[in-house]
Amino acid sequence: MKNKFGIIYLALLLMLTGCAGKRAVEGSVNEGDVGSSDDVTGRELFEKFLANEEPVVFDLDNFVGNVPYSFDYGKENKRDYLFSEIIQRLMAEADLDEDNSVNINYAYIYPLEKEAEQLLISITKTGSLGWIDYILAIGNVDGKLLLMYENESCFRYEVHINKFGYIDECQYPGYCPPTDEYKILTEDGCKLIYGKTFECGYIIKPTQLQSFSDDGGYIWNYWFEDEYFCSYSFVNEEGKPDYIGLEEKLYGKNSPYRKAFEDAGISFYEMSEIEDIISKREEELGITDEIKEADEPEWIEIKDVSGLF
Numbered sequence: 592m593k594n595k596f597g598i599i600y601l602a603l604l605l606m607l608t609g610c611a612g613k614r615a616v617e618g619s620v621n622e623g624d625v626g627s628s629d630d631v632t633g634r635e636l637f638e639k640f641l642a643n644e645e646p647v648v649f650d651l652d653n654f655v656g657n658v659p660y661s662f663d664y665g666k667e668n669k670r671d672y673l674f675s676e677i678i679q680r681l682m683a684e685a686d687l688d689e690d691n692s693v694n695i696n697y698a699y700i701y702p703l704e705k706e707a708e709q710l711l712i713s714i715t716k717t718g719s720l721g722w723i724d725y726i727l728a729i730g731n732v733d734g735k736l737l738l739m740y741e742n743e744s745c746f747r748y749e750v751h752i753n754k755f756g757y758i759d760e761c762q763y764p765g766y767c768p769p770t771d772e773y774k775i776l777t778e779d780g781c782k783l784i785y786g787k788t789f790e791c792g793y794i795i796k797p798t799q800l801q802s803f804s805d806d807g808g809y810i811w812n813y814w815f816e817d818e819y820f821c822s823y824s825f826v827n828e829e830g831k832p833d834y835i836g837l838e839e840k841l842y843g844k845n846s847p848y849r850k851a852f853e854d855a856g857i858s859f860y861e862m863s864e865i866e867d868i869i870s871k872r873e874e875e876l877g878i879t880d881e882i883k884e885a886d887e888p889e890w891i892e893i894k895d896v897s898g899l900f
Contacts, residue, residue, distance in 0.1 A: 634699070636731050637710040641697060643899065646671035647729050647736040675899045681714055681725050691718030695896055698888030700728070702756030702776040703877050707731075709739065709776060711752060711888055726750050728776055740774070740781045752776075753885040757878070775876055782876060785869055786814045789826075799855040803848045813865055815872055821859045823852065834862040 639645035650669040672680075682693065696713045708731070715724040728740040740758070742750045747763035756776030763769050770788040774781055789809045800810070803823065811832060813820045824834040824841060834841055841848055842861045852859050860868075873879075893899075 633731070634708060636734070636736060637699070637708070637729070640674055640710065640729065640736055641893070643674045645736060646673050647677075647738055649738045677727070678714060678896075678899050682716055691716055693717075693896065695893045695899070696890040697893065698754075698890045700752070700754050700756055700776070700888050702778060704755050704879075704882060705778065707778045709756065713890065721746065724750075726752065728752070728756070728781070730776075730779065732779055739776055752888070753882075754888045755882045755885045757883050757885065775878055775882075777876075783816055784872055784876060784878065788812050797855050799851050800857075803851050806848075808848060811862070811865070813868075815868065820865060820868065821857060822862045822865045823848065823859060824862045832862050838863070 636645060640647060648669055648671055678693075678695070694713075694715045694717070696715075698711045698713075699708050700711050701707070702709055710729040712727040712729065713724060714727075715722065723743055723745040725743045726741065727738060730737050730739045742760060744750045749759075749761045749763075751759045751761075758772075758774040758776065758781070760772045760774070761769055762771075768789050770786065772786040773784040775784055789811045800808075807825050808823055809826050809832075811822045811824065813822070822832075824832040825837065827833040838861065840846060843849065873883075
């Protein structure tokens with residue numbers, strides 16, 4: 592599983608190449624020729640990509656995500672790929688077994704509720720040994736298709752993107768607590784909002800904090816680009832921080848928990864301060880509750896993919 596979370600405080604918790612043709616409105620793929628985008632704008636450019644007539648630029652220098660190793664780059668860290676090439680390379684990488692099936696879906700999304708569309712692609716390979724779902728977000732910037740974001744859901748890693756481009760990535764690494772990163776697609780790229788994880792009793796260190804753990808306490812770690820913050824609280828039934836009404840018990844000057852953190856030499860913020868930082872970051876990026884709580888995109892299945900293989 593890819594590891595994206597190189598956090599200072601986390602030390603504590605430790606497709607064939609060629610023409611495929613024009614796609615019909617209902618999602619089939621027929622034969623045709625590769626064309627030019629000189630006089631094509633808006634959704635038409637995305638439709639040409641789906642018809643294997645227009646490439647998308649993978650630019651390693653302006654990209655958020657972790658491009659699979661099956662994609663290579665030139666000296667300038669960028670290369671164009673047709674839809675069929677992308678499918679070929681991803682399917683070769685997701686070599687689950689010989690007995691597998693491939694489903695391809697697409698959807699149009701509107702990052703930050705704005706008019707500029709982006710194309711979301713889901714390429715899912717399922718076999719007797721497991722499954723993997725590749726997600727790609729493609730934007731139209733100045734008449735060129737650019738890869739804005741790529742990630743994949745598989746086993747203990749899940750990626751969710753709603754119709755306004757709000758992304759929730761969650762890693763379930765087994766014996767360690769889950770780690771989440773929240774991102775937002777914009778008109779010209781993708782930005783990290785914040786990330787978080789926690790640790791609890793069976794791995795909590797140093798030993799000065801053991802009493803806090805025994806009382807049901809959790810250490811929470813947050814990161815905002817290059818800034819890292821630690822907080823602590825109890826946890827509610829939904830697995831979220833539980834601190835409202837408990838501020839004096841948790842953070843008051845006579846709190847044994849506060850003293851334990853100070854004795855351990857761990858700098859921390861109260862949970863309300865962390866939530867203020869998150870709110871300011873979301874406001875800075877133009878993220879509202881409507882954007883965060885939006886429905887998932889309306890997926891359209893490409894029913895005939897024969898022309899793409």
